[in-house]
Amino acid sequence: MRIAIVGCGFVADLYMDTLRKHADLQLAGAWDRDPVRLALFCRTYHVPAYPSFEALLEDGGVDTVLNLTNPHSHYPVSRACLDAGKHVYSEKPLAMDAADAADLVQRAHAHGLRLSGAPSRLLGRPAQTAWKLLREGAIGHPHLVYAEMDDGLLHRMAVRRWRGRSGAPWPHEDELRVGNTLEHAGYVLTWLAAMFGPATRVTAFGGRAVAEKHLDVPLHEQAADVTFAGIEYASGTIARLTCSIVASHDHTLRVFGEDGILSVDDVWKPESPVRVRRRLTFRGRTMESPFASKRKLLGDAEAIRLSKGRRKVDFCLGPVELARALREDRPSRLSAELALHVAEISLAITQAIDGDARVAIQSRFDPIDPMPWAR
Numbered sequence: 205m206r207i208a209i210v211g212c213g214f215v216a217d218l219y220m221d222t223l224r225k226h227a228d229l230q231l232a233g234a235w236d237r238d239p240v241r242l243a244l245f246c247r248t249y250h251v252p253a254y255p256s257f258e259a260l261l262e263d264g265g266v267d268t269v270l271n272l273t274n275p276h277s278h279y280p281v282s283r284a285c286l287d288a289g290k291h292v293y294s295e296k297p298l299a300m301d302a303a304d305a306a307d308l309v310q311r312a313h314a315h316g317l318r319l320s321g322a323p324s325r326l327l328g329r330p331a332q333t334a335w336k337l338l339r340e341g342a343i344g345h346p347h348l349v350y351a352e353m354d355d356g357l358l359h360r361m362a363v364r365r366w367r368g369r370s371g372a373p374w375p376h377e378d379e380l381r382v383g384n385t386l387e388h389a390g391y392v393l394t395w396l397a398a399m400f401g402p403a404t405r406v407t408a409f410g411g412r413a414v415a416e417k418h419l420d421v422p423l424h425e426q427a428a429d430v431t432f433a434g435i436e437y438a439s440g441t442i443a444r445l446t447c448s449i450v451a452s453h454d455h456t457l458r459v460f461g462e463d464g465i466l467s468v469d470d471v472w473k474p475e476s477p478v479r480v481r482r483r484l485t486f487r488g489r490t491m492e493s494p495f496a497s498k499r500k501l502l503g504d505a506e507a508i509r510l511s512k513g514r515r516k517v518d519f520c521l522g523p524v525e526l527a528r529a530l531r532e533d534r535p536s537r538l539s540a541e542l543a544l545h546v547a548e549i550s551l552a553i554t555q556a557i558d559g560d561a562r563v564a565i566q567s568r569f570d571p572i573d574p575m576p577w578a579r
Contacts (some may be wrong), residue, residue, distance in 0.1 A: 205228060205229060205233065205267050205438075205526070205527035205530060205531075206232050206266050207229055207235065207258050207266065207267065208231070208233050208266045208268075208269050208270070209233075209234040209269075209270045209272055210234070210235055210281055210285075211236060211273035211281075211295075212238075212242050212370070213236070213272070213274070214366075214368045214372045214373065214559045215272045215519075216272045217245075217369045217370050217372055218517075219272065219367030219518065219520055221369070221519070222516065222518045222520050226326065226524050228523075228524045228528060229523055229524060230525060232263060233252040233253060233254050233260065233263070233524070234251050234252075234254065235257055241370075244371050244372070247294065247368060248370040249370070252491065253336065255274070255372075257281075257284070259312070260411070261290065262288075265529075266290060267290070267291070267527065268292065268318075269281075269285040269292050270293050272500025273295070274378050275297060275386065275387070276300055276382075278295065278300070279300065279301070279305070282298075282319070283308060283357075286308065287311065290314070290434070291318040291320075291530070292308075292318075292441075293321065293323045293522060293523050294319070294321050294322070294543070296387070296546070296550075297547040297551070298321050298543045298546075298567060299547060300386075300551075302547065302551050302553070305548065306544060306567070308540070308544075309541060309544050319430075319543070320523075320525070320526045320529075320536050320539065320543065321522070321538060321543035321546075322519075323389070323390050323522070324519070325391055325474075325517070326394040326395055326397070326398055326537070327522070327537060327538075327575060329475065329501040329503045329505075330400070330473070330474070330476040330478055331395050332577075333478045333499060333500075333501050333502045334395070334399075334457075334459075334478050335398055335399050335574060336533065336574065337466055338399055338461075341463075342464065343461030343462070343463050343464035343466050344461040346399070346400070346466075347441065347458075347460055347462065348443070348444075348460040349441060349443035349457070349459050349460070350444050350457075350460070351388060351446070351457050351471075352441075352455060353384070353443075353445065353446065353447040353448075354449075354451035354452060354453060354472075355384055355388070355448070356452060356453040357414075357417060358379070358384075358429075358450075359414060359417035359419055365421075373460060374465045376419055376420075377420055377421050378389070379520070380417065380419060380425075383426075384447050384448065385447040385550060386551070388447060389447050389546075389550045390550060391471055392457065392540075393443055393445075393550065395457065395471060396435070396437070396443055396449045397542060397546065398574075399459075400439045402438050402545060402565070402567070403436065403437050403549055404565065404567060405435075405436045405564050406434070406436040406561070406562070406563050406565060407433070407561070407562045408431055408432065408552065408553040408556035408561050408563075409431070409432050409556050410428035410430060410431035411430060412426060412428060412429050412430075412553070413429055427554060428449070428556065428557045429448060432447055433445045433446075433549075433553045433556075434439070435549065455472050455473075456468065456469060456470065456471075462483075463482065464492075465480070465483075465492065466479070467479045467482045467497075472517065474517050477498050478501065479494045479496040480499060503577045503578065517558060522538050526538070535573075536555055539569060541568065541569035542569045542572065544569075545565070545568070545569050546567065550566055551566065
């Protein structure tokens with residue numbers, strides 16, 4: 205699949221870390237509205253630069269556009285690409301408004317095109333392993349989920365100095381304005397969607413725990429720095445998701461079942477351990493086993509070891525899934541409907557900035573197939 209990149213910032217560097225390791229993807233070129241950033245990106249990775257966005261859209265050799273722009277640009281860029289006859293893989297969220305996200309899905313269908321979106325961690329080994337354990341009944345019926353997406357005390361970190369390989373700065377101002385719920389909740393929500401199906405209702409509360417962050421964004425422009433969401437699924441499972449840039453780093457996932465507890469140490473890490481702790485009955489009392497069984501991860505190691513010895517997440521798993529779905533004429537596991545559903549839930553949670561919100565989730569999606577090696 206021949207692709208073009210729109211948006212050459214920090215996130216694009218993450219995709220470039222592994223893109224050339226995938227024969228399914230051939231990069232035709234890139235474009236960014238900032239000519240300096242575009243030049244740095246293209247020089248770093250030896251990528252052709254398009255002279256304009258219109259030139260990229262007119263390139264008949266490009267099948268799919270990777271929309272790696274900032275969140276507020278996701279909708280207009282994806283819309284233009286779809287209207288130009290290109291398949292789209294978008295970074296999260298699909299749009300900053302649920303109606304806009306739904307419009308993109310409708311446009312893709314109307315044009316006979318594919319729309320897919322990040323995050324792609326669902327395709328990785330920990331998610332697929334945990335999901336199979338649930339399907340096989342390792343903990344019995346799953347009643348409750350506790351999920352954490354806490355990223356630490358962000359305003360005390362050296363975020364202004366964070367740089368990608370091309371020199372692109374980490375977009376800390378976007379992080380504060382958009383909020384880490386819209387930026388990061390999808391990492392967990394895609395897992396839960398695969399495991400438990402569509403959500404039906406969200407009850408949320410959020411606020412600004414830290415009033416002054418000294419990070420160049422006025423308080424009234426900042427999104428909530430902490431949100432708590434209760435998510436009800438049609439399958440009967442209930443989840444509690446916490447997102448913050450205040451609490452200590454914690455990306456754990458725990459699923460509490462009738463017969464045990466399944467846990468994942470870190471839903472971000474490509475080789476994160478998956479454990480099962482069984483419930484035991486002793487002398488008429490039910491208790492948790494003092495020992496958690498660490499389960500072997502399914503599939504082959506996906507983490508990419510880079511030249512400096514760092515182990516990186518493969519951000520290109522999603523575009524590769526789209527390329528293979530197109531080639532095999534099958535639905536993508538990261539479908540447009542799934543991206544819309546995740547965006548709708550995330551947006552419902554962010555509505556809680558001024559109090560509590562209880563929102564019915566309207567979107568639905570077809571059941572997701574496990575990866576072939578995890579069936």
